Amino acid sequence: METKQNAVSAKRRTITGITLAALFGALIAAGTFITIPLPFSPVPIVLQNLFALLAGLILGPFLGAAAVGLYLIAGIIGAPVFAGASGGIARIIGPTGGFLFGYILAAFTAGLIAGRPRPGVKTPLWRIIIAAAVGLLIVYVPGVIRLKFALDAGWGKALASGFIPFIIGDAIKGAAAIIIAPRLRRVAADQLG
Numbered sequence: 001m002e003t004k005q006n007a008v009s010a011k012r013r014t015i016t017g018i019t020l021a022a023l024f025g026a027l028i029a030a031g032t033f034i035t036i037p038l039p040f041s042p043v044p045i046v047l048q049n050l051f052a053l054l055a056g057l058i059l060g061p062f063l064g065a066a067a068v069g070l071y072l073i074a075g076i077i078g079a080p081v082f083a084g085a086s087g088g089i090a091r092i093i094g095p096t097g098g099f100l101f102g103y104i105l106a107a108f109t110a111g112l113i114a115g116r117p118r119p120g121v122k123t124p125l126w127r128i129i130i131a132a133a134v135g136l137l138i139v140y141v142p143g144v145i146r147l148k149f150a151l152d153a154g155w156g157k158a159l160a161s162g163f164i165p166f167i168i169g170d171a172i173k174g175a176a177a178i179i180i181a182p183r184l185r186r187v188a189a190d191q192l193g
């Protein structure tokens with residue numbers, strides 16, 4: 001009887017994990033509706049990176065990365081979930097495609113640093129802070145590299161149009177994630193067992 005209960009419990013956790021990953025994928029997609037284009041850069045200000053970061057912080061590395069993967073798959077097949085309510089493979093291979101790939105790295109890395117949420121285990125705030133900072137910064141690695149080559153520009157121009165203007169906004173997003181994540185991690189831990 002206990003084996004059957006364990007199987008039911010494992011199945012429930014799996015379904016809950018898939019549901020939470022899909023929910024965060026939808027939240028990342030919803031972030032496209034708050035897009036501020038910049039006149040000097042092909043990279044707009046968006047909320048998608050905040051939700052990708054939260055996916056990793058709250059769900060852990062694998063489910064967080066899965067949430068971003070679902071979001072990217074939706075965009076690749078044409079759903080209007082990328083910045084400016086656009087979709088399609090052209091966005092992935094375009095100048096901002098590196099940032100989209102960076103969202104997976106952000107979720108995975110932030111989740112890895114923060115750790116998988118576990119019932120009754122409180123993650124120290126310093127880990128959440130480091131996870132948020134590294135998660136936000138890691139988006140820029142593939143983003144700026146792709147931007148440099150797509151624009152056929154130097155590193156200075158790539159940093160000036162794809163990194164420097166976003167530092168303050170991302171610091172604010174990181175602070176919001178640090179405030180939000182601990183409580184939602186406890187909820188996720190209870191649901192994921």
